[in-house]
Amino acid sequence: MEQNNEIILFQDITADCEFWRKLLAQAIGLIDGAHKATPERAGIDLGELRSALRIQDPEVFESLVADLCQRNFVRKGSVIARTSHRPTLPVHVQLIEKRIREALARQPFDPPSRKAIESDPQARQVVRFLIENGDVTELALDVVLLRESFERMKSQVIEFISKNGPATVSQLRQALRSSRRVMVPLLERLDRDGATTRAGDKRGLRI
Numbered sequence: 001m002e003q004n005n006e007i008i009l010f011q012d013i014t015a016d017c018e019f020w021r022k023l024l025a026q027a028i029g030l031i032d033g034a035h036k037a038t039p040e041r042a043g044i045d046l047g048e049l050r051s052a053l054r055i056q057d058p059e060v061f062e063s064l065v066a067d068l069c070q071r072n073f074v075r076k077g078s079v080i081a082r083t084s085h086r087p088t089l090p091v092h093v094q095l096i097e098k099r100i101r102e103a104l105a106r107q108p109f110d111p112p113s114r115k116a117i118e119s120d121p122q123a124r125q126v127v128r129f130l131i132e133n134g135d136v137t138e139l140a141l142d143v144v145l146l147r148e149s150f151e152r153m154k155s156q157v158i159e160f161i162s163k164n165g166p167a168t169v170s171q172l173r174q175a176l177r178s179s180r181r182v183m184v185p186l187l188e189r190l191d192r193d194g195a196t197t198r199a200g201d202k203r204g205l206r207i
Helices: 017-037 046-053 058-068 091-106 121-132 147-164 169-176 180-193
Strands: 007-010 013-016 073-076 079-082 136-140 143-146 196-199 202-205
Touching (some): 017 058, 046 079, 091 143, 147 180, 147 196, 147 202
Antiparallel strands (some): 196 202
16 A cells, blocks of 8 residues: 555545545444344355445555455455454353253254254354355255264264275265264255265265
8 A cells, every 4th residue: 555645546446535444444343333233154255345435446446445444344255254254142041052952962863953943043043154154064054063073973974885885875874873854955965065976776885
């Protein structure tokens, strides 16, 4: 960035110094406000920020984001946040988080449906937070597992196929004492991740 008392030059943007300072201050205020209002979110959505700032020119907005990223802010995909921000659930829903974790851990390989644990808007907020934070793995719209349960199931599927050769959904379901509701999307996820490959009705290990 180059600047004198009146003009700021940043990337391809030339702007009035006072205007740019006010724009930065407004953006920072919106980001900090989002952190305070929704501490469970990774940051403020860039589209939301741009709309709130009423910036029409995409180059101006991109330059603003780049400038913020030189000032202790970080862009994470479609959101921007302070580098010091760590998503946390509000205190009033932490008991709900505990209840959801316990429900998913009770039968780790065949947990309740997502619909069953998302009994109200606050529970949905908690599940969304746990997924975004990587503590819960979403296999399908109605199937979620604790991350450690997913990793254990993945390991046991690979071990079973390594010892016994290609296996059907039914064989793997019985071996892991799971259900078809969980096993089918789990294997589809492992296929996408490159851990397994499907041939007919059986899964083998990808070579």
